[in-house]
Amino acid sequence: MNPVNSEHINLDRLEFGAQDKNNISLYLLRLDKIHPEISGNKWFKLRFYLDDAIAQNKQTIATLGGAWSNHILATAAACKLNGLHSIGIIRGERPHDLSYTLKKATEYGMNLIFIPRSEYKQKIMPPDLASREDVYLIDEGGYGEKGMLGAATIAEFYKQQKFTHICCAVGTGTMMAGLIKASGPLQQILGISVLKNNWSIEKEIKALLGENGQHIRYSVNHNYHFGGYAKYNDSLIAFMNDFYRHTQVPTDFVYTAKMVYGVYALLERNFFPPGSRILLIHSGGLQGNNSLLHETLIF
Secondary structure (H helix, E strand, O other): OOOOOHHHOOEEEOOOOOHHHHOOEEEEEEHHHOOOOOOOHHHHHHHHHHHHHHHOOOOEEEEEEOOOOHHHHHHHHHHHHOOOEEEEEEEOOOOOOOOHHHHHHHHOOOEEEEEOHHHHHOOOOOHHHHOOOOEEEEOHHHOOHHHHHHHHHHHHHOHHHOOOEEEEEEOOOHHHHHHHHHOOOOOEEEEEEOOOOOOOHHHHHHHHHOHHHOOOEEEEEOOOOOOOOOOOOHHHHHHHHHHHHHHOOOOOOOOHHHHHHHHHHHHHOOOOOOOOEEEEEEOOOHHHHHHOOOOOOOO
């Protein structure tokens, strides 16, 4: 897969908050800087799928997602970059007006196919698409072994820093599984689930890891989803704006903001041992903020 601007990735030391009281240091891995659409963890999760598709001489990538899916837009942009056709299988009926995300995806040449939510849940592919031999299918959010292995390469950008804790937002669990796989036995991997009642996520992560990843210490926190996927309230928006004022780092309300909010809440509860070196993964997805009303955010 043709690379994006991975040289732009850096570690920001976060001075925002009261973590210094326990000699805790906090850092943010800026994966959001690599590309405006193939941002954050999306490129890492896609990279080995696209390499495999190209090796098999597949001309078209098909994948699944919702109207504001970061994965859909990232796939469309990555396919354009690599000379591939793309198809987005979109959850629900076609709206009168496409979302910002889907409009941008079509600008990259993605063909959109809308299917009923019941069929989407069961991953029932349109018959004419399922029978095409030139199509390479990637699961929603890049879930799967290749997505996990791609996400594991994120560790190349922080593995020399000897962090005690690695924290990330959790949707499908693909990135978290990759971080677990790449991390050492003395590191704690903490995921903040952005979905409500996402109780099956631990099982899905274990399914990706297999037996070799079970020795790593990891946990998923389910307390900071703010009502569910893409849900938010005034407290989260206020936190995002305050975080930006102090750090100049933009976050998205679907994933990274909830993760950062959760980590700071856990800091206040003395969840992390004194002296901890904590890394937060900025997984990009800032385009999702376009679904908010104008001037909701200050960035």
